[in-house]
Amino acid sequence: MTNRLDKYDYFYSMMGNPLATFGTIAADVHRVRRSALGPFFSTKAVAEFYPQVQSVVDRLIERMELCAEKAEPIPLFYAYRCMTVDIISEYVFAHQLGLLDRADWGKYFYSAWRSLWELSPTTRQFPWMIDVIMSMPRWMTKLTDPRALEVVDMFAEIDHQTEVLLNSDPKTIEAQPQPTVIWELSKSDALPPQEKTLKRLAVEANSLIAAGFETTGGTLTLMTYLVLSHPKVHQTLLAELERAIPDPSKIPGYLVLERLPYLFAVVKESLRVSVGAYSRLSRVNRYEAMRYKQYTIPAGSAIGMSALFVSHDESIFPDALSFIPERWLEPDGSIGATALRLEHYLLTFGKGARGCVGINLAYAELYSVMATVVRQFGTRLELYQTEERDMEAVHDYCAGMTRRPDGSEGNGLRVLVKKQKE
Numbered sequence: 001m002t003n004r005l006d007k008y009d010y011f012y013s014m015m016g017n018p019l020a021t022f023g024t025i026a027a028d029v030h031r032v033r034r035s036a037l038g039p040f041f042s043t044k045a046v047a048e049f050y051p052q053v054q055s056v057v058d059r060l061i062e063r064m065e066l067c068a069e070k071a072e073p074i075p076l077f078y079a080y081r082c083m084t085v086d087i088i089s090e091y092v093f094a095h096q097l098g099l100l101d102r103a104d105w106g107k108y109f110y111s112a113w114r115s116l117w118e119l120s121p122t123t124r125q126f127p128w129m130i131d132v133i134m135s136m137p138r139w140m141t142k143l144t145d146p147r148a149l150e151v152v153d154m155f156a157e158i159d160h161q162t163e164v165l166l167n168s169d170p171k172t173i174e175a176q177p178q179p180t181v182i183w184e185l186s187k188s189d190a191l192p193p194q195e196k197t198l199k200r201l202a203v204e205a206n207s208l209i210a211a212g213f214e215t216t217g218g219t220l221t222l223m224t225y226l227v228l229s230h231p232k233v234h235q236t237l238l239a240e241l242e243r244a245i246p247d248p249s250k251i252p253g254y255l256v257l258e259r260l261p262y263l264f265a266v267v268k269e270s271l272r273v274s275v276g277a278y279s280r281l282s283r284v285n286r287y288e289a290m291r292y293k294q295y296t297i298p299a300g301s302a303i304g305m306s307a308l309f310v311s312h313d314e315s316i317f318p319d320a321l322s323f324i325p326e327r328w329l330e331p332d333g334s335i336g337a338t339a340l341r342l343e344h345y346l347l348t349f350g351k352g353a354r355g356c357v358g359i360n361l362a363y364a365e366l367y368s369v370m371a372t373v374v375r376q377f378g379t380r381l382e383l384y385q386t387e388e389r390d391m392e393a394v395h396d397y398c399a400g401m402t403r404r405p406d407g408s409e410g411n412g413l414r415v416l417v418k419k420q421k422e
């Protein structure tokens with residue numbers, strides 16, 4: 001069978017701009033874009049960028065400490081999303097969108113995005129609606145839904161930052177210790193000139209920020225909840241981190257962290273439980289018919305599968321609805337053949353040519369945040385008025401989404417950090 005599978009344009013029309021790598025429909029166009037983009041998300045590239053990741057995580061910790069002093073609950077649902085936006089925007093165009101500094105923990109920003117996702121089943125049927133929303137004058141958008149202005153303004157800000165970056169002095173950009181993705185793409189020999197226009201690069205920047213923000217923020221939210229609602233897991237993880245990291249202000253790089261067996265198991269099991277994309281990620285073979293068992297699938301048919309069916313398959317993950325990090329480890333608690341076997345069935349990042357390009361960055365964030373938050377706050381960290389229903393994926397907007405965290409449907413993840421004893 002050919003591996004030239006296109007994305008299914010009907011399915012992706014509601015969320016992917018076809019100019020971006022994510023939303024590219026045709027396999028041959030995608031191959032060119034991915035080959036230019038991929039190297040900036042390799043293990044080596046992410047390791048070079050990692051100090052920036054850790055510095056944003058440290059800012060989160062500082063803000064959490066301030067809340068601890070005032071005995072204020074921390075809306076981690078929002079805080080994690082602020083952090084992931086700031087990290088990915090730093091990498092994409094060397095300019096953080098600054099959500100972590102917002103007094104409201106980016107609640108307004110999230111609410112605007114959320115409205116866009118909630119519209120997505122409708123815009124899939126009527127894709128022209130997106131263009132209508134985007135081309136409305138500001139006053140009309142404000143009148144229709146003031147929250148949508150936040151999204152429209154963010155798109156405009158991303159276009160602006162892309163332009164600022166592309167007009168920067170090369171010496172300033174190239175003096176930075178790590179590459180800046182959009183800058184590097186604009187200079188890439190792997191892309192023809194029409195792929196390096198301001199318009200296309202701004203769409204790519206936009207798409208990278210969208211792809212890297214809710215996904216990683218959502219996984220971190222669920223993972224923190226799972227750890228805190230399983231006291232034995234929390235204790236075991238904390239004990240491992242205390243042994244491996246004697247000084248909590250010196251968190252090692254993620255390539256070191258991912259070798260800590262229990263942390264590794266917590267991250268993998270959280271990814272499995274989170275599922276990622278609940279929808280069937282649809283593909284089309286335009287070129288030839290495909291065979292599945294005794295069936296022939298005609299060329300041009302859409303096919304797809306949801307990761308949910310594998311991550312909840314009892315024959316692979318017994319007691320699949322339970323959170324059991326130990327299932328990833330050998331009986332002696334080490335990482336070995338079991339992890340290798342189960343990894344094959346972990347579809348949260350997708351697989352193959354259209355699998356997640358940001359997987360290494362996502363892992364860097366998951367390991368860094370989990371190690372830092374748990375090691376830093378230890379047993380001072382506890383859930384605050386958060387219930388299982390706040391974590392359930394009850395909406396399928398491609399990614400599974402929880403109830404709105406603004407009190408209208410649920411409350412998201414909130415934690416309390418008890419004040420440090422003098």
Ligand code: HEM
Nearest residue numbers: 022211212215216219276281348349350354356357358362
């Ligand atoms: C836990 C976090 C993440 C999860 C669960 C996740 C999941 C996925 C999945 C399932 C896909 C395949 C989508 C499809 O087939 O339509 C995908 C693609 C993609 N992801 Fe992620 N992702 C995560 C983090 C990130 C990050 C941090 C970035 C930042 C760059 C990113 C960028 C992308 C891009 C650009 C694609 C499209 C790849 C292509 O078509 O070549 N993701 N992701």
